[in-house]
Amino acid sequence: xxARVIVTLKNGVLDPQGQAIEGSLASLGFAGVAGxxxxxxxxxxxxxxxxxxxxxxxxxxxxxxxANTVIENYSVEISN
Amino acid sequence: xxARVIVTLKNGVLDPQGQAIEGSLASLGFAGVAGxxxxxxxxxxxxxxxxxxxxxxxxxxxxxxxANTVIENYSVEISN
Numbered sequence: 745x746x747a748r749v750i751v752t753l754k755n756g757v758l759d760p761q762g763q764a765i766e767g768s769l770a771s772l773g774f775a776g777v778a779g780x781x782x783x784x785x786x787x788x789x790x791x792x793x794x795x796x797x798x799x800x801x802x803x804x805x806x807x808x809x810x811a812n813t814v815i816e817n818y819s820v821e822i823s824n
Numbered sequence: 825x826x827a828r829v830i831v832t833l834k835n836g837v838l839d840p841q842g843q844a845i846e847g848s849l850a851s852l853g854f855a856g857v858a859g860x861x862x863x864x865x866x867x868x869x870x871x872x873x874x875x876x877x878x879x880x881x882x883x884x885x886x887x888x889x890x891a892n893t894v895i896e897n898y899s900v901e902i903s904n
Contacts, residue, residue: 750830750865765866765889774885776871783865785830786845791856805854809845 745790745798748821751811752783786810795822825870825878828901831891832863866890875902 753759759781766780790798802820811818833839839861846860870878882900891898 752865752867762866762868766868768889769885772885772888774881777885778869778871780866780868783867785832785863785865786842786860787832787863788842788846788860789858791858801854805849805852805857808852809848 745792745795746823747788747790747798747802748823749786749802749806749810749818750783750821751786751806751816751818753781754815754817757815783816784810790822798822825872825875826903827868827870827878827882828903829866829882829886829890829898830863830901831866831886831896831898833861834895834897837895863896864890870902878902 761782762780765782766777769777769780790801792798799820799822802822806818806820807813841862842860845862846857849857849860870881872878879900879902882902886898886900887893
């Protein structure tokens with residue numbers, strides 16, 4: 745099965761990288777863009793055919809390695 | 825409107841970061857994970873109410889700043 749994990753900063757956590765991108769977009773002439781936040785995405789294949797098992801394994805992977813749950817949220821999408 | 829841009833490496837482009845993550849997952853005991861690819865996600869607000877206008881502006885932003893279209897693909901999601 746294919747899985748996509750999206751890791752984003754929690755609300756209230758400062759995102760200097762996002763602010764830099766917002767400034768760059770403004771200086772390139774793109775007006776009206778606000779609140780830029782940068783996150784990470786992980787695409788991978790997992791073995792098995794049971795989506796529930798895969799989801800619990802992926803949640804464990806996020807908690808242990810892919811996300812810093814103190815400052816980051818994650819969401820998991822699974823497709824066949 | 826809210827927009828989410830997902831930038832991923834094109835097929836065939838080496839992803840050492842993804843390989844490192846795959847190795848770390850294996851050494852943490854997560855078996856059966858393959859083909860890890862890391863990408864970037866950008867969340868932001870755009871002014872206006874016309875989704876088509878917003879989409880063409882965001883495509884221009886991706887081409888100019890957010891993605892390196894030589895080695896990266898991007899996808900754009902817009903919601904109200």
